[in-house]
Amino acid sequence: MLPFNKPYFVGTETRYIEEAVRSGKISGDGLFTRRCEAWFAQHLGSARALLTTSCTDALELAALLLDIQPGDEVLLPSFTFSSTANAFVLRGARLVFVDCAPDSPALDAAALAALVTPRTRAIVPVHYAGTACDMGAVLAVSARHGLAVVEDAAQAISSTYQGRLLGSLGALGAFSFHETKNITAGGEGGLLAINDPALVARAEILREKGTNRAAFFRGEVDKYSWVDVGSSFLPADINAAYLWGQLEALDFIQARRCAIWQRYHAALQPLAEIGVELPAQPDYASNNGHLYYFVCRSLAERTSLLAYLKARDIAAIFHYQPLHRSPYYATRHDGRPLPRADRYADCLVRLPLYVELDEEEQLRIVRAVLTFYRCR
Ligand SMILES: Cc1ncc(COP(=O)(O)O)c(C=O)c1O
Numbered sequence: 001m002l003p004f005n006k007p008y009f010v011g012t013e014t015r016y017i018e019e020a021v022r023s024g025k026i027s028g029d030g031l032f033t034r035r036c037e038a039w040f041a042q043h044l045g046s047a048r049a050l051l052t053t054s055c056t057d058a059l060e061l062a063a064l065l066l067d068i069q070p071g072d073e074v075l076l077p078s079f080t081f082s083s084t085a086n087a088f089v090l091r092g093a094r095l096v097f098v099d100c101a102p103d104s105p106a107l108d109a110a111a112l113a114a115l116v117t118p119r120t121r122a123i124v125p126v127h128y129a130g131t132a133c134d135m136g137a138v139l140a141v142s143a144r145h146g147l148a149v150v151e152d153a154a155q156a157i158s159s160t161y162q163g164r165l166l167g168s169l170g171a172l173g174a175f176s177f178h179e180t181k182n183i184t185a186g187g188e189g190g191l192l193a194i195n196d197p198a199l200v201a202r203a204e205i206l207r208e209k210g211t212n213r214a215a216f217f218r219g220e221v222d223k224y225s226w227v228d229v230g231s232s233f234l235p236a237d238i239n240a241a242y243l244w245g246q247l248e249a250l251d252f253i254q255a256r257r258c259a260i261w262q263r264y265h266a267a268l269q270p271l272a273e274i275g276v277e278l279p280a281q282p283d284y285a286s287n288n289g290h291l292y293y294f295v296c297r298s299l300a301e302r303t304s305l306l307a308y309l310k311a312r313d314i315a316a317i318f319h320y321q322p323l324h325r326s327p328y329y330a331t332r333h334d335g336r337p338l339p340r341a342d343r344y345a346d347c348l349v350r351l352p353l354y355v356e357l358d359e360e361e362q363l364r365i366v367r368a369v370l371t372f373y374r375c376r
Contacts, residue, residue, distance in 0.1 A: 008355035013245035030237030047197040055176030055190035059087035076124040077107040100340035109137035130290035132161035171196040186242030257289030
């Protein structure tokens with residue numbers, strides 16, 4: 001079976017893990033945590049970058065940091081992972097789901113303004129497939145109404161909006177280093193980019209179980225105390241050591257993934273002619289080769305395509321079920337139909353994409369898809 005995903009192992013990760021172990025400091029905030037955080041802060045131009053145990057945790061830290069209160073409203077896409085929503089629901093927020101854009105699974109930025117009320121506190125755009133949302137429109141609405149923007153950049157490492165790196169545009173940006181992402185922190189991991197300098201001091205406290213331990217270690221206070229709410233979001237340095245090995249190989253990984261993505265896109269163009277939607281690449285967005293998807297013409301067509309590929313040992317898969325129809329939130333949703341989110345949930349297919357997918361294997365996948373559609 002050609003797997004859907006295969007985490008790429010650079011080879012240096014275990015050496016760095018051994019280095020961390022031998023240093024005698026394997027809990028969080030060790031040498032590799034600091035290295036990774038400095039790399040991201042510099043790369044993104046963020047005031048501070050904090051490693052977390054997952055993107056889920058980075059989003060939860062973001063919701064705490066913004067002091068989201070019961071009854072506050074948060075605008076976010078329905079076509080996303082539960083973590084984007086959970087972080088805010090845990091603080092008592094009411095979710096106001098935004099439909100997908102007319103031509104992509106990204107949130108429809110043109111729909112945002114009409115959904116803002118006096119209770120709206122934040123917008124959480126998700127850069128689906130690592131492709132930027134229309135951040136110009138998102139930031140314009142946020143500026144007009146004084147709303148915080150938390151970018152869910154789980155899939156978006158190295159991608160840009162008009163040349164600016166995703167995760168650096170909102171007040172906060174959350175990344176994932178789960179094994180399914182372009183780079184991983186040894187299975188699980190995440191990062192919160194803090195772009196608003198006013199949020200840095202409190203972010204360090206919330207991440208350190210509500211204590212001012214970070215300031216203590218910098219010699220800024222003479223003892224550390226419990227000064228705020230907080231939790232434990234800090235990963236072990238072992239995970240950061242793994243991530244450092246991956247970060248050093250980031251350019252190679254991205255180049256490989258983008259080449260595979262481009263080959264899919266070129267080879268599958270005949271599908272566009274028969275009404276199958278291929279991924280949109282807006283002028284303002286760059287591509288990070290995170291995932292290759294296309295959109296079947298119906299749920300029935302997708303079901304038979306997935307079965308057809310599975311019978312040929314190809315693990316293609318669908319993606320999110322829309323959160324406005326989820327068992328947990330359907331009865332809490334305000335009832336607005338979100339037909340584009342429904343369509344992407346029912347019809348989107350993701351093809352295998354990983355660094356070690358070779359050209360012959362990819363050709364086999366492409367041929368199978370084109371044969372299914374009788375395009376060859
Ligand atoms: C859009 C989005 N946000 C958040 C997450 C959660 O990431 P993690 O598994 O690192 O918690 C995912 C997971 O795939 C995701 O797709």
